[in-house]
Amino acid sequence: MTRPLIEVRDVGRVFRVRSGLLGQPKRVVAVDGVSLALMPGEVMGVVGESGCGKSTLAKIILGLLEPSEGEVLIDGRKLSGMGRRERAQLIQPVFQDPFSSLNPRRRVRDIVALPLAAQGGISSAEVKSRVDRMLERVGLDPSMGERLPAQLSGGQRQRVAIARALVMRPRIVVCDEPTSALDVSVQAQILNLLAELRREFGLSYLFISHNLAVVEHVASEVAVMYLGRIVERNDAESLFRDPRHPYTKALLASVLTPEPGLGIPETGLGETMPDPANVPPGCRFHPRCPVAIERCAQETPSTQKGDSGLVECHLAAPA
Amino acid sequence: MSALLEVEDLEISFGALDAVRGASLEVRRGETHCLVGESGCGKSVTALAVMGLLPSNGARRAKRLAFDGKDILGLDEKGMSRLRGDRMAMIFQEPMTSLNPAYTVGSQMAEVLIRHRGASKRAALDRAAELLARVRITSPGMRLGQYPHQLSGGLRQRVMIAMALMCDPELLIADEPTTALDVTVQAQILRLLADLQKDLGLAILLITHDLGVVARTAHRVSVMYAGEVVESSPVDRLFHRPMHPYTRGLLSCVPVPGKIRRDQPLGSIPGMVPHVTRGFEGCAFRQRCPLTRPDCAGPIERRHPDPDRDYLCQIAPNEMAAP
Ligand SMILES: Nc1ncnc2c1ncn2[C@@H]1O[C@H](COP(=O)(O)OP(=O)(O)OP(=O)(O)O)[C@@H](O)[C@H]1O
Ligand SMILES: Nc1ncnc2c1ncn2[C@@H]1O[C@H](COP(=O)(O)OP(=O)(O)OP(=O)(O)O)[C@@H](O)[C@H]1O
Ligand code: SF4
Ligand SMILES: [Mg+2]
Ligand SMILES: [Mg+2]
Numbered sequence: 060m061t062r063p064l065i066e067v068r069d070v071g072r073v074f075r076v077r078s079g080l081l082g083q084p085k086r087v088v089a090v091d092g093v094s095l096a097l098m099p100g101e102v103m104g105v106v107g108e109s110g111c112g113k114s115t116l117a118k119i120i121l122g123l124l125e126p127s128e129g130e131v132l133i134d135g136r137k138l139s140g141m142g143r144r145e146r147a148q149l150i151q152p153v154f155q156d157p158f159s160s161l162n163p164r165r166r167v168r169d170i171v172a173l174p175l176a177a178q179g180g181i182s183s184a185e186v187k188s189r190v191d192r193m194l195e196r197v198g199l200d201p202s203m204g205e206r207l208p209a210q211l212s213g214g215q216r217q218r219v220a221i222a223r224a225l226v227m228r229p230r231i232v233v234c235d236e237p238t239s240a241l242d243v244s245v246q247a248q249i250l251n252l253l254a255e256l257r258r259e260f261g262l263s264y265l266f267i268s269h270n271l272a273v274v275e276h277v278a279s280e281v282a283v284m285y286l287g288r289i290v291e292r293n294d295a296e297s298l299f300r301d302p303r304h305p306y307t308k309a310l311l312a313s314v315l316t317p318e319p320g321l322g323i324p325e326t327g328l329g330e331t332m333p334d335p336a337n338v339p340p341g342c343r344f345h346p347r348c349p350v351a352i353e354r355c356a357q358e359t360p361s362t363q364k365g366d367s368g369l370v371e372c373h374l375a376a377p378a
Numbered sequence: 379m380s381a382l383l384e385v386e387d388l389e390i391s392f393g394a395l396d397a398v399r400g401a402s403l404e405v406r407r408g409e410t411h412c413l414v415g416e417s418g419c420g421k422s423v424t425a426l427a428v429m430g431l432l433p434s435n436g437a438r439r440a441k442r443l444a445f446d447g448k449d450i451l452g453l454d455e456k457g458m459s460r461l462r463g464d465r466m467a468m469i470f471q472e473p474m475t476s477l478n479p480a481y482t483v484g485s486q487m488a489e490v491l492i493r494h495r496g497a498s499k500r501a502a503l504d505r506a507a508e509l510l511a512r513v514r515i516t517s518p519g520m521r522l523g524q525y526p527h528q529l530s531g532g533l534r535q536r537v538m539i540a541m542a543l544m545c546d547p548e549l550l551i552a553d554e555p556t557t558a559l560d561v562t563v564q565a566q567i568l569r570l571l572a573d574l575q576k577d578l579g580l581a582i583l584l585i586t587h588d589l590g591v592v593a594r595t596a597h598r599v600s601v602m603y604a605g606e607v608v609e610s611s612p613v614d615r616l617f618h619r620p621m622h623p624y625t626r627g628l629l630s631c632v633p634v635p636g637k638i639r640r641d642q643p644l645g646s647i648p649g650m651v652p653h654v655t656r657g658f659e660g661c662a663f664r665q666r667c668p669l670t671r672p673d674c675a676g677p678i679e680r681r682h683p684d685p686d687r688d689y690l691c692q693i694a695p696n697e698m699a700a701p
Contacts, residue, residue, distance in 0.1 A: 108560040109531070212650055213417075242416040242587060247631035247646040254643065269560060272590075276633035276640060299635065313561040315568075315590030316635050319613045323569045323594050326562050330516050332530050 062135050063096035064231055064263050065103075065120060065150075070094070070129035071287075072115050076336070085336040089115040091287035092129070097231070097280075102257070102264040104278030104295065106271055106310065110335060111284040113267045117235045120265065121152050134230070147174055151224035153217070155236035160220060161208040167194070168204030171222045178227070193222045197252060214245035218252070225256060233265045238273065250277060271314050275299050283307045286333045286343045293368030293378050303368070303375040305348050342373065350374060380447050381406045382549055382581045383428065383466075387441035390423050390432065390605075394655050397423050397436070399605040403583075405549065408575065410582040412592045412613075415602035416651060421585045422471055424602075425551045428583075429468050430458035445549070464494045466549040467542035469535075471557075471585075476538065477526040483510075483537050484522030490544040502544075509540040513570055532563040539570065546578065553585045568595055589632050593617055601625050604654050604662035611687040619701065621681070622689040623667045626701045661692065669693055 074087040090112040097103045105113050118124035120131055122138050131138040133149050151174070154160040161170055171190045175181050181189075191201045197218040208216055217237060224232050234253070238246040250273065256262060268274050274281060274295070281298045283291040283306065291304040302308045312324050327349035339346055345355040354373055362369055365377030381404035390398035398420040405411040413421050427438045430453070443451040445466065450458065462468075470476045478486060487509070488502035497505070503522060510518035513536040526534060535555060542550055552571070556564035572595065574580060584595060592599055592613065599616050601609040601624065609622040620626045630645025649666040660675040661667070667674070674692050682688050683695035691698075 108562065214650070243589070243631045244416060244628060244647040247644040248648075250633075251643040251646060271561065272633040272635045272638075275635055275638050276644065279640075295640075309562060311635075313565040314635055315561075315565070315588070315594045317589040317593040317617060317629070317632055318634075319593040319596075319617050321594060323572055324565055325569065326565050328562055328566070330514060332532065 061099060063132075064099050064134055065095075065097035065265065066132040066135075067093055067095045067116075067120065068130050068132070070116070070119055070126045070131060072112075072119060072124065073127045087335045088287050088338050089335055090119065090126070091338075093284075093287070093289055094129075095282055095289065095292065097263055097265060099230075099263055100261065101280055102266055102278045104274035104281040105265065105267045105284060106269065106274050106281060107284035108310075108333070109269065110333070112287040112335070113269075113284055114235055116284075117152070117233050117265065117267055121150060121233055122146050123152075144178055147177065147227055147229070149229055150231040150233060151227060151229040153220050153224050153232060153234045153237045155239050161216060163208050165207070166204065167199075167206050167208070167211070167219050170208070170219060171204070171226055174223060174227045189226060190222075193226045196256070197222045197225075198248075212245075213241050214248060217241060217245075217249050221249075221252065221256070225260065225262075228260065229262075231263050231265065233267075235267045236269070237266075239268065239270065246273070253277070271299075271311065272316070283310065286335055286338055288343065288371065289369075290344065290372070291368065291370045297367055297378050301378055303370045303378055304344075304372050305350050305375070306344050309347075309349070342371075344372075380444075382446055383583065384442055384444040385424075385428065385440065386443070388424065388427060388443065389439045390420065390427050391437050391656075392435055396654055396656055396658070397605055398427070399654070399658075401600075401602070401605070401607045403600045403607060403610065405581045405583050407548065407581050408579045409597045410572075410575065410584055410595050412596035412599045413583060413585045413602060414587060414589065414592050414599060416587060418651065419602040420605045421587075421602060422553055425468065425553055425583065425585060429462055429466065429551065430455070431462075431468075460494075463490050463542075463547075464545045465547055466551065467545070467547040469538045469542050469550070469552040469555050471553040476541075477534065479526055482523055482525055483529075487522075487537075487541045487544055490541060494545050505544060506540070509543055510537070512543075512574075513537075513540045514566075515540070532559055532567070535559060535563075535567060536570070539567070539574075543574070543578075547580070549581045549583070551583045551585070554587075555584070556591065557586065557588065564591075571595070589629065601628070604651055606662065606690060608663070608691070609687075609689040611689075615684070615687060621683055621687070621695065621698060622663075622691050623669050623693075624663045625689075627666075627668075629701075661690075 070093045072090040075084045076087050077084050119126045172186050175186050194201050199218050238249050278295045281295045282289045285306050291307045302311055309326050309328050313326050328347045331346045341357045342355040342360050345351045360371045360373045362371050363377045368378040370377045383405040386402045388401045426432050487506035491497040491502040507518040556567050596613040599613050600607045603624050609625045627647040647666050661678050664670045664674040680688050680690050
């Protein structure tokens with residue numbers, strides 16, 4: 060059997076946040092008992108509402124944040140025991156905001172070269188040629204290398220971020236909302252580029268987005284997060300065709316497809332908003348769930364595994 | 379009956395930058411008119427110009443700008459401020475630009491009614507609570523006493539809507555009211571706006587760059603590109619038979635749930651929006667347009683494929699192949 064490229068085992072992360080002047084510090088449960096596996100060549104989409112823990116999970120997988128519990132294995136090896144250089148050769152990030160994730164005082168060329176320079180032992184001629192090739196590959200003229208990030212458009216900046224991630228030839232790229240700050244026409248250019256690069260370099264992606272249509276377009280597997288937990292997971296085709304968890308159903312029903320005449324859907328979710336500092340007992344979704352029964356408020360549903368998917372709900376069967 | 383809001387040939391400039399170059403649109407009572415287009419195409423400044431709220435370095439000219447049949451182009455600041463918040467109200471792209479962090483939700487909402495209608499504080503607060511309930515905020519009494527930063531993004535946006543409704547406006551301009559929100563909250567807020575429109579006969583000018591929002595809320599759509607309205611159409615025909623090459627490109631860019639072909643690239647528009655400065659001639663889309671031809675660099679004709687639609691392009695409707 061092939062080994063997963065990323066294996067997340069029961070990972071949790073709690074933040075302690077001080078609230079008010081004399082309040083007790085609050086425990087914010089950002090990620091809670093998450094397990095997942097990314098197989099080579101796959102694109103795992105992670106979806107869920109703002110604050111459900113997507114970025115926290117991404118940072119843990121990138122080794123930028125320590126988990127409070129559980130462990131992450133990259134290519135079969137423990138992330139916690141891995142050095143920075145070794146990690147950089149395996150896994151690289153592309154973040155949402157190209158405006159803040161690029162150093163504003165450095166030229167594009169130096170930004171892209173930085174991961175190579177950090178490795179050491181590569182001649183400057185080699186660095187230059189690899190940077191030029193990578194800039195060209197992401198659709199930037201090598202002369203753009205002399206510019207500062209402020210002199211580029213949002214889409215061009217995201218291309219720089221992609222070039223920086225790929226110049227090391229990693230095997231995994233973690234994309235956290237890579238197109239959320241971009242216009243739809245630029246989003247399409249970037250998504251097409253990511254798809255080409257994946258084929259060309261044999262990459263695997265962890266792809267985080269709150270745009271479900273984008274995830275449906277790029278992902279082969281999808282994990283749905285709610286208040287820090289993965290409440291449903293399946294291959295993309297099945298998940299979008301046949302969602303099982305009531306939250307997944309509500310999420311998919313809320314998507315406004317560009318089809319006139321269909322009106323605006325009723326989500327059935329009510330007014331309460333999820334609060335990671337105050338995770339409800341029982342099923343954490345029950346205060347908003349349109350089909351909740353008494354049991355949901357008392358008993359935490361266990362993870363049910365099916366042929367292809369998993370789901371956490373008293374009333375749903377896994378796919 | 380004439381439209382509630384009439385904008386004809388609006389031009390907005392900031393120094394040498396021509397941000398809007400001859401935009402025309404109308405919003406009727408009970409109708410949602412969506413203004414759609416990419417970042418920087420001039421949507422927000424168009425709205426600000428209508429409200430008389432352009433920043434001081436911006437200049438506005440128009441052939442006609444009328445509200446309820448009366449000219450507002452010549453209105454002084456005093457006259458405009460009497461209209462604003464009263465007969466026409468706006469929800470801004472940045473909620474925090476119109477919510478003052480130093481005052482409670484209640485006092486900010488009440489202030490609108492006290493200023494425009496001379497209402498008593500008590501009556502104004504009652505009205506505020508009623509509207510918070512109307513935008514389906516639970517325990518409105520408590521919310522009135524809270525400060526903006528104590529509310530979630532979704533709640534803040536509802537407060538903005540409630541505040542805009544304090545004086546029963548006839549026209550509501552909403553600039554990206556749901557862009558920063560989750561899809562579930564977005565659906566809730568757009569439903570709310572649609573319900574309010576039905577109950578109150580509101581005219582809504584809704585600014586967005588989300589084609590899903592456009593399809594589901596608009597009666598009429600104006601597509602902007604580089605400061606011009608390049609296409610204007612009833613919503614169903616815009617989606618079923620887009621005319622302008624830019625509109626066509628835009629529609630092909632978005633993945634449509636249920637019609638996704640994972641093995642195929644998305645449609646895309648190559649290149650970038652050009653910088654348009656004074657003296658620019660021809661079609662601003664021509665460097666990116668798959669159909670461009672030499673005369674696209676000259677003056678462009680506005681075409682009328684149907685009596686109620688138009689688009690700005692050198693190619694006549696009968697020469698334009700089906701998309
Ligand atoms: N450094 C931190 N300190 C305290 N709380 C944090 C920190 N980072 C994240 N959180 C909290 O953890 C929760 C999950 O945040 P996270 O950024 O992972 O969500 P997300 O799913 O990425 O949301 P979004 O879609 O808005 O980006 C939130 O409640 C957030 O406020
Ligand atoms: N105060 C200002 N001074 C100078 N230029 C401005 C000012 N406000 C806007 N502009 C310019 O006018 C043009 C139109 O801006 P506008 O804010 O209307 O865009 P928009 O269509 O609302 O974009 P977005 O979707 O990003 O909100 C842009 O080129 C912008 O840079
Ligand atoms: S005028 Fe010419 S360049 Fe512009 S959209 Fe029409 S065909 Fe394309
Ligand atoms: Mg995030
Ligand atoms: Mg704007």
